[in-house]
Structures are given as C-alpha cells and as structure tokens.
Amino acid sequence: MHRLRKVIIGLSGAAGLLGATLPAPAVAAQVPTFNRIPVADGFDDQNPITLSGTAQAGDTVTLYEEAYIYGVGHSKAELAQHPANDYSKAETSPGVWPALTVKADSTGHWSIKRPLDSGHVMMVGTDDGYSNRRFAAVRVQPDLSVTATGDNAVSFTVTVNPGEPTLPVTVQRYTSGGWTRVASGTIGADPIQYTGSATGQPGGTPTYRAWVSDSAHPDWADPENFVIANYSANVKVSVPGTAGSAPAPTAANPVPNPTWTDPDTASTPSTPPPAPSTPAAGSVRFTKIQYNAPGRDTRTNTSIAGEYFRLTNKTSKTVTLTGWTVRDRAGNTYKFSTYGLGAGKSVTVRTGKGKNSTYTRYWGRTYHVWNNTGDSATLRTGGNKTIDSCTWSSAGKGHTSC
Structure with a gap:
C-alpha cells in the first residue's frame, strides 16, 4: 500500500492555487468618543473652541449639533438627523451647506474648531457608531x-x-x-x-x-x-457734582462656573438649568415686516437681505416652530427647520442669503419677495393651523409693525 506524500502549502501559495485573495485581517470596530466641551466665551468665529475625541485612525468623523433649546431632550437617533454645517465650503443649494467632517489622525484622535452663538447639544459619528452626547455652553x-x-x-x-x-x-x-x-x-x-x-x-x-x-x-x-x-x-468714570464716597473695588469680579452633567453620564448636575418649556401653539406674532428693503432695490444680496419679517414669542414658554411656515399672498413660502423660540424671544428671517444664527435666519432667496404696495404674511403651524397674519395695502414707510 502506497502512502500519499504529505504536501504543506503556504497561505500565499494556497491562495494562488485557489485563485482567491485572502481578506485583510478584520479591524475591531471603535465607536468614537467626545471629550467634554470647553465653555465658549461669547461668539468669536476668529477664536473658536476646540472639540476633540477619539475614533478609529483614518475614519471620517461627522459632527452633529442642535441648539440646546430644542435639542436638549433629543435621542442620539434624533440628533443624527442634524449634521453640522461646514460654512467653509460652498452651499450645495440656497441656505444648505455640506456636513462638517474631519479625519481621525494616525493616533486615533480628531479635533474640530467651532464657534458657538448659543448653547448646543453635540455628538460625532463614524461608520462604527455614534459618540456620547455633549452639552456646549456659552x-x-x-x-x-x-x-x-x-x-x-x-x-x-x-x-x-x-x-x-x-x-x-x-x-x-x-x-x-x-x-x-x-x-x-x-x-x-x-x-x-x-x-x-x-x-x-x-x-x-x-x-x-x-x-x-x-x-x-x-x-x-x-x-x-x-x-x-x-x-x-x-x-x-469721572462724575461732576457733589463729592461722595467712591472707593475702588479690591477684588476681581468672580466668573460664574455652573456645573452640569452631559446626557450620556449617570450623575446628577449640581445646578442644572431647566429644560425648555412645553411649546404653546397660537402665541407667536409678527412684530415687524420690512417689506421694502432700505435704499434702492439693486437686486444684490445686501438689498434682498434688507427685507425681513420678525416673529416674537408672546408667551412665557418656548414654542417649537419646526415645520411652521410663513407665506406671502403669491404663495412664496418660508419653512422653519428644527427650531425653538424661547419665551419672549424674537427671530428675524431675512429674505436673502447668509449664515443662520440663533435669532437671525436666512430664506436663501435671490429676489425680493414682499410686495411694497400691498401684501400679506401668514404664519401657520406644520398642521396648517393659522397662528397669525399681517397685511398692508400701501407702500407707507416700507415696514409695518402689524
């Protein structure tokens, strides 16, 4: 009886004989992390705060953010619907920018510079998952x-x-x-x-x-x-008149430094700010419409953005305007994306293009919308319930307080 000679083939040889390429060794998934966010001292786009954390080396890291007022109670899945805008890049459509992304470096670290004009809720995501959520204060x-x-x-x-x-x-x-x-x-x-x-x-x-x-x-x-x-x-300041006691302070002013707990940690904050109030429909009003932009209508963005309407929350609670619309008589419609308007606060929506902030939004139009000699503005909820309206019938002073 003859024995078959045992032949040992190396892996590379086996792959060649089989005509297949062996896959690269699997890399364990590394869910990104997000370090605690430093407090921003005011809004300064020339001196932004640094966001940082870890991720798999080479992974694309996407930043997600919402203003605190309406993102504080949102889950990761809800927050993931709001990628941060990369304002350093060109708009993909009027008022829409690409998502802000960075690559994790070779050591598995990422960082992003970001100015803040109000408090925010933030997280990052990669193909491996989402990080912990963080609160950002100003x-x-x-x-x-x-x-x-x-x-x-x-x-x-x-x-x-x-x-x-x-x-x-x-x-x-x-x-x-x-x-x-x-x-x-x-x-x-x-x-x-x-x-x-x-x-x-x-x-x-x-x-x-x-x-x-x-x-x-x-x-x-x-x-x-x-x-x-x-x-x-x-x-x-030098004040004339009868002299009085005017001593100089001997101690520096204290810097308030409240504490809080981010949403994905277990302990309780020692001085938590209250969550936004339940929205109350029916109490937001037009308080000014600048239907005739100041100066000559040149059809430039400066002129177009000179048109605006202002809405004011007349209640003592935050009102969520998400999905609400403002429409003129001709049917031109502005629709609010995710947005909450705080108690007593006002938001101005300008017709032209610009960078949105907490209290100033831009419609993104390339032409004037409001009719100078007569028009109407109607505010409706996402369910098409009329909340307020404002009408003018002559050029007047170019604006109305409704």
Missing part, C-alpha cells in the same frame, strides 16, 4: 460704557456677546459696603443693547459694572439657551 460677554451726563448723573449702555435680546441686565456701583444696584433692565432687540441712566451718583470717580444674569438661576444668563451669566469689566 458664557455671555457683557460690555459696559458709562458716561457722565451732568452733576451726579450718568447714563449706561450695555451690549452683549452673543447678541441676544431680552437678557436681564443689572448695573452696579461699588460702595464701601460692596456692590449695589443702580439700574436694571433687559437687552433690547433693535438695537441689541440696554440703555439706562441714574441720578444721585457720587461726584468723583465711582466704579461701575454690568451683571447679566437670570434672577431665578443666577449662574445663568439664559438657561433655556444654555448661556452662562457673567460680569462686564469694571468701568471708572
């Missing part, structure tokens, strides 16, 4: 100017970054007993600033500061938009 940056207007009298102007109407403002003066309130109010919408005045101020060089904070949640300027409170720099 610390408001108030700027105070003080002017002596006469004997023992001053006036104040406070601006804020990000420029958000209705933020609460208190102007304080330093005394021997500490800081004391001398004026208060809210940031206006047009222009976006607070102005006030005070009499009975001490002659000399008193020191003032502005404090932007929600009285019910002192660490927050606007808890619904995840905007942290803050002080302005101290401002000294």
Whole structure:
C-alpha cells in the first residue's frame, strides 16, 4: 500500500492555487468618543473652541449639533438627523451647506474648531457608531460704557456677546459696603443693547459694572439657551457734582462656573438649568415686516437681505416652530427647520442669503419677495393651523409693525 506524500502549502501559495485573495485581517470596530466641551466665551468665529475625541485612525468623523433649546431632550437617533454645517465650503443649494467632517489622525484622535452663538447639544459619528452626547455652553460677554451726563448723573449702555435680546441686565456701583444696584433692565432687540441712566451718583470717580444674569438661576444668563451669566469689566468714570464716597473695588469680579452633567453620564448636575418649556401653539406674532428693503432695490444680496419679517414669542414658554411656515399672498413660502423660540424671544428671517444664527435666519432667496404696495404674511403651524397674519395695502414707510 502506497502512502500519499504529505504536501504543506503556504497561505500565499494556497491562495494562488485557489485563485482567491485572502481578506485583510478584520479591524475591531471603535465607536468614537467626545471629550467634554470647553465653555465658549461669547461668539468669536476668529477664536473658536476646540472639540476633540477619539475614533478609529483614518475614519471620517461627522459632527452633529442642535441648539440646546430644542435639542436638549433629543435621542442620539434624533440628533443624527442634524449634521453640522461646514460654512467653509460652498452651499450645495440656497441656505444648505455640506456636513462638517474631519479625519481621525494616525493616533486615533480628531479635533474640530467651532464657534458657538448659543448653547448646543453635540455628538460625532463614524461608520462604527455614534459618540456620547455633549452639552456646549456659552458664557455671555457683557460690555459696559458709562458716561457722565451732568452733576451726579450718568447714563449706561450695555451690549452683549452673543447678541441676544431680552437678557436681564443689572448695573452696579461699588460702595464701601460692596456692590449695589443702580439700574436694571433687559437687552433690547433693535438695537441689541440696554440703555439706562441714574441720578444721585457720587461726584468723583465711582466704579461701575454690568451683571447679566437670570434672577431665578443666577449662574445663568439664559438657561433655556444654555448661556452662562457673567460680569462686564469694571468701568471708572469721572462724575461732576457733589463729592461722595467712591472707593475702588479690591477684588476681581468672580466668573460664574455652573456645573452640569452631559446626557450620556449617570450623575446628577449640581445646578442644572431647566429644560425648555412645553411649546404653546397660537402665541407667536409678527412684530415687524420690512417689506421694502432700505435704499434702492439693486437686486444684490445686501438689498434682498434688507427685507425681513420678525416673529416674537408672546408667551412665557418656548414654542417649537419646526415645520411652521410663513407665506406671502403669491404663495412664496418660508419653512422653519428644527427650531425653538424661547419665551419672549424674537427671530428675524431675512429674505436673502447668509449664515443662520440663533435669532437671525436666512430664506436663501435671490429676489425680493414682499410686495411694497400691498401684501400679506401668514404664519401657520406644520398642521396648517393659522397662528397669525399681517397685511398692508400701501407702500407707507416700507415696514409695518402689524
């Protein structure tokens, strides 16, 4: 009996004999991670914050984001419907940009520079899955100017970054007993600033500061938009009139630093901001329509974007405008994508093209929409329920307050 000679064939030889190519060794899936996001000090597109985390080396990492006011309760699946816009690239259609993506480097790390104009909910995704979700907060940056207007009298102007109407403002003066309130109010919408005045101020060089904070949640300027409170720099001013006590403060202003827990961790935040209120339909109104853009109609984007309508939430709760429409008499229609309008807040929608922000949106049109000599605007919900309307029948002053 003859034995068959045992032949051992190497893997490469076997593959050649079989006419097949062996697959590369499988790489274990590596779900991306997202590091805690640093607080942004105001909106500054020249000095954005850095988002970072890990992913499989070479993987494409996509950023997903929603403004905090309407993304705070969303699941990963819902957040995945909102890839971040890459504004450094050309629009793919009016008002639409490509998704913001980066490649994880050879060490398995990724980073993205991103300016913030309000609080956000964020995560990243790759083919291997989605990361943990993160909250991104913005610390408001108030700027105070003080002017002596006469004997023992001053006036104040406070601006804020990000420029958000209705933020609460208190102007304080330093005394021997500490800081004391001398004026208060809210940031206006047009222009976006607070102005006030005070009499009975001490002659000399008193020191003032502005404090932007929600009285019910002192660490927050606007808890619904995840905007942290803050002080302005101290401002000294020479005030004529009867001299009084005007000591200089001896300690720096504190920096509010509230804590919170991101949605995919287990512990409870020590000072959580409240979640946005349940939307209330039927309480959003047109408060201004600039139907005739200022100046000559040149059909440039500047002229077209000079047309706008402004909606104001008249309730004490956030109203979700997702799917709501504004339509003119000819049927031109603007439709809100995912969007929530905070209590007492206003949003301006400009006809032309531009970069959307929390309180200014762009229709993306290349021509004027509103008829100067007579037209109507109708606001409807996604279910086609009429919420408000505004009509004008003559050129008038080029705008109406409805």
